[in-house]
């Protein structure tokens with residue numbers, strides 16, 4: 001039976017950079033474990049990842065990229081809108097999910113012709129329809145969870161206890177019940193599913209939940225030693241077929257892989273620039289791929305970096321959305337003033353390459369899960385500046401649970417519209433103070449750096465031959481093999 005002899009994993013992410021990147025990394029990990037991996041994406045995304053996949057394939061890995069037309073106009077989105085991060089407005093998110101579900105038919109047609117025949121679908125958990133597809137093809141359907149276990153456990157405890165619903169004001173704090181650490185939150189920091197002020201995506205979420213319940217297995221981008229109590233809890237809630245296989249970014253072994261995750265010119269420039277600095281001195285600031293902050297908010301971040309008087313790299317998104325910020329940078333003379341110490345990267349930075357450079361001394365992050373894990377893997381302390389979704393929970397993980405983070409002090413998720421209501425989310429002085437706290441010579445900062453370094457070592461060990469994530473990946477592959485033997 002060819003499905004058993006030559007296992008073939010077909011991976012399909014939700015169309016956004018934050019979901020593609022770990023999925024591509026995971027495909028490479030799977031191929032490194034000796035199975036066939038096909039990533040299904042759209043033409044625009046394929047362009048971006050083609051060379052990485054080509055090189056992996058040239059090196060002997062059984063891996064490829066296939067693209068399907070993304071039905072943007074069919075679903076009422078502007079032409080060419082293939083990714084969640086380039087939606088002109090958040091109100092279009094429903095259309096985006098409609099377009100994503102319209103991928104089902106072409107995806108199934110594709111599966112019919114794939115060789116070797118597919119033995120497993122690994123999909124982002126937002127693509128609930130893949131459950132139906134996997135049933136049609138009688139192959140296991142696996143979720144790739146883009147969040148960590150701690151964030152899940154907090155959300156789950158709140159959903160059950162409804163503690164947050166009993167507080168009156170948005171800014172009143174409450175403690176997440178039933179978990180090993182004392183985590184204080186406010187309603188303003190909660191993820192959208194717990195947050196009644198957010199856009200209504202209930203139907204999409206319900207579908208997602210229903211699909212999750214019937215999934216054959218779940219892969220989580222984390223490693224067991226990072227959040228052991230919460231991994232245990234996660235498994236208790238979701239059942240036994242949960243495997244932690246991260247940090248998947250560690251599959252970017254060569255510098256070329258790391259460079260290709262950024263724009264090419266930025267990558268060459270940034271490496272040379274970083275070589276100029278002493279170890280552990282530079283602050284790397286990047287707020288992920290979907291930063292919803294207005295230019296006048298982001299200016300504060302830039303001014304805070306400048307005021308800290310430390311060398312820094314500041315990543316700002318290129319394109320129309322950041323035009324206001326770009327104008328400010330030029331008019332204010334920011335870049336000219338800071339050119340001795342600062343490097344502004346416009347567009348897409350090679351984040352994993354930058355973080356792995358010895359000059360980096362701190363990572364100012366929005367606490368997206370990928371970025372959080374990449375910072376942990378690199379062994380650097382985090383300066384936390386969450387914006388929305390489960391990012392405030394990841395901040396709590398970094399600060400309270402792991403002891404490797406310092407808060408900038410953002411008090412509310414951007415989607416609450418607070419920036420219009422009560423002024424700045426990020427303040428220059430707060431940015432400066434947090435950076436100073438992370439980089440000073442005191443005992444507390446030294447202890448934080450030490451913990452970060454230790455976690456970095458643990459992350460690397462987990463993914464290496466014989467480490468927990470490595471073994472989990474093998475067990476998962478064996479599980480898929482068995483399922484195929486049973487079903488066919």
Ligand code: UDP
Nearest residue numbers: 018021288289290348349351368369370371
């Ligand atoms: N990233 C990058 N360069 C950038 C911005 C982001 O390489 O300029 C990568 C980053 O390394 C991470 C991903 O994009 O892997 C962002 O995912 P995350 O979960 O941190 O946040 P999101 O963008 O989904 O909010």
